[in-house]
Amino acid sequence: MFKPRSIQSSLMLKDKILSFDFILIFSILTLGIISMFAMYSTDGGEFKYHTNSHILCFFVFFSLFFFVSLIQVRFWADQSYSIYILVFLLLLGVKYFGLTSSGSKRWLDLYFMNLQPSELMKVALILFLAKYYHRVSIENMNSIKFLFTPIIALVAPILLVSTQPDLGTSILIAAGGIVVAWLAGVRIKFFAYSALVFICLMPVAVSLLKPYQKSRILTFLNPERDPLGAGYQIIQSKIAIGSGGLFGKGFLNGSQSYLDYLPEKHTDFIFTLFSEEFGFFGSLSILLLYALIISRIIKIGNITRSSFGKLYCYSFATAFFIYVAVNMMMVLGLLPIVGSPLPIMSYGGSSMMAIMFGLGIAMSCKVYKDIPVN
């Protein structure tokens, strides 16, 4: 049943490449190329800064994806704690040396790029918890003692990120962490308790929210409350998507976006732009591509033998799904505008780096599916 460990660990490059999940690679590549066209449209049909930078980012980190997937999954499992600590240190660094832009401190200036460590934390936390729960035995899973580490590993970065302030990313980081704990078998009652604590802490949290964050939540509850102020983004996004109709306005003809009615069209609202130009069928294809990526990662989780691999793939697939769902629900007016990029499509190097890195590890699980992890 088991292949000798020595054989699998010394796989030829050719064998590794042959064992790639090509459907996954195809979906990622297609989505990447679509995103380049979308970015080209946001630049008004010219190769300007955002388009060039996005294309470069995609190919650089697509290569990273290959590189990561060719390295044994055991290595990534071994290094997961170090990776988490490294990212955490970067997050701390943001607090002291970060760049401030439009009121929040999220970036580190690395000269060749502005790194947003909170994006990396999304994957690092999943990696960390997958490794941690991989090592915790099923009996100890629900003992209080083994709950401390995950809670600290979860809460510490969330506190750092939400004080940047970046509500959207901290929620997404938390979502990823909770998914791992849930999948690992932590009892439902613990989640219920935490939810209770969370609700009790809500008033405190609300008082800590910045005025613009409060207004966003209120605006979500009633977008027409202030159509020219905070509700503007949701209304304009809905107009853009709705006016796309069945077939869209055509490539480079999205009037809402090129007349600047769409806010943040490079990042959070990239789906809106695509949806305006390519209509319902375009939006549906994007949705299908994401569904394909997610289902392929789940499939890798199904066939991989180690519980680290399973835990990681399932969690990452779920987190990936949450990123996509939250972004889309946001631009479709189903969630408040919290600021979350659409994986692969949105402009932004750090997000692309984190997603490609995460996908790389998932692919590595496929390539080295039969190798156990310590």
Next chain:
Amino acid sequence: MLSPGSGNTVIKSKLISRRMFLLTACKAVVMVGLVGRLISLQINQSTKYKSLSDKNRFREWKLAPERGVIKDFYGQEIASNEPLYQVHLIPENVQNINRLFVRLRGILNITDKKIFYLKKLINKQKPWEPIIISDNLNWSEFSRLNLFLHELNGVEPIVSVARMYPDNSSAHILGYVSQISAKDLKTKKYLKDLSVPGMTIGKTGLERKLDEQIIGKVGFQRYEVNAFGKRIKEIQINEGQAGKSFTTTLDYEIQKYTSNLLEDKAAAVCVMDVYNGDIVSLVSAPTFKPNSFVHGLDKKYWEDLRKDKKKPLTNKVMSGLYPPGSTIKTLVALSALENGIIKPLDTFRCKGKIELHGEKFHCWEKKGHGIVNLRKGIQRSCDVYFYEVARKLGVDRLSETAKKFGLGQHVLSDFVEEKAGVVPNTKWKKKFIGQNWYIGETLHSGIGQGYFQSTPIQLCLMTAQIANGGFKIKPRIIVDEKNNKLKSFMKYKIKNPNETLPKNLLEENFKLTPLFNNQEHINLIKDAMFSSSNEPGGTSYRHRFENPKFVFAGKTGSSQIKRFTEEQREAEVKQIDLNYKDRDHALFIAFAPYKDPKYAISVVVEHGGSGGSAAAPLAKKIIKKVIERDELRKKINSLLGDTV
């Protein structure tokens, strides 16, 4: 502890898979929700959002239409449009705003105060919204600006059109245009979809009467705009429709001539064609500069106009109310004849005054006129004769005749400034003053004083209707308003000059409205007016014409401002010795040529003294000018198929 056995792994894997299955189910639900939302937005509500998107995308700018022009009878434009040279500035295209203003000051006349104001304006509005630096440049400034344009980035020369009046002679009848006020928008329904910033509308006179048609249809430019309101590109342009142009019955040459004659007087002149009611001239003096209203009025000029005692803003021909004075005697005599009160040869003795119930009624001739019949009464304008006639006639019968001839009601339609005046009678006094009528007031009415109030245009119409043989005419000032019923009658009359038609035949065959019972009475009045102007002793004998082509028949009048006291009467105070404000208004009505009447004229000179000395000489000059131009007018009339 931390060493997972293989059995443990299997259980763990099963647990993970079970929980993953639950999560996947949740994902599927969310996925369905997303698709549902897309269907709702992009399919079900797409029409709604498409229209919202277009509303975002397009914005329209209205374009002011070109106002129609107003021409005189001969096609001369008396209210025209001239190119208007403006300088706009688009701040975002300017590199250095301070340097630009220094440069502009060298080229145009801009004050420091204006520059300060413009800079404040620039800071207030969006950088791509143009501001108007100067809205009315002359050609030399404009061409100088164009010469330096290459070094003035952001400055845009704009050519549009604005109302222009060639001179001030017809200011009152034409009226003026000015910016739309908030009140105009509220009160005038037709402006609802027409309002364009910077557009002017008619405020008085013909400009106001014709406003709805002359203003044209508003055009628009549809632009694609971005979220900040900046125009990206022009999508559609609709130039609108220029307003309708109008030809009036006015003669610009006579307008100018009359206006010059009346300079530095407060006076009104109206000239009318006696057959078709065409108003040939309508001048009120002093006049004002209608051009100064087009581009925002200078405050000092406005104050001067308002404070001027001669009231330059009032159209005295239509809104000036004057007691008709002795000019009413024509109607008093006619009314008495028609009602059978007197015979033409009945006489009264004028001793300079009569007494009634202890009150003295003076004739203007202190010595008295002696034995006076109707013809002499009108010729000499004997007051005593008319006191006697009026006493017998009674005010109610007089007022009936006066109203029939057009006094006490509007002559033209749709002029807001036109006044109706007053034709008093017993009922009127009871209703508006609440008192009974006194017989003494009848005597005053008989010489056109007291409650009588009439406008010069009414007196002109009255004269015209006497001159044409006693037929009702409807005065017109715009050429398209056809109403010439007299035409066919006059044709008949020329063929059969000696045949007199009974009244009912006139009404049935020619659809005329005779204002008489017996046309002979009208002829008697005309003859009496002739004697007043052309026979020795007549009140305007000094100003007669010898040339039969110009001979006119008229009636003088003066309307009292202040009654003379007995002392003044004894001292024989002359009008010229009184304060300007206390002098009588001088009136004169006439028609010419006497043998074949064509035109009627009324002249009022405020505080001019007596009609014979102040108004008649003016009328004489105008009559000559009008008759000299009659051939020309006839030609145009025959071109219009309107000849007699």
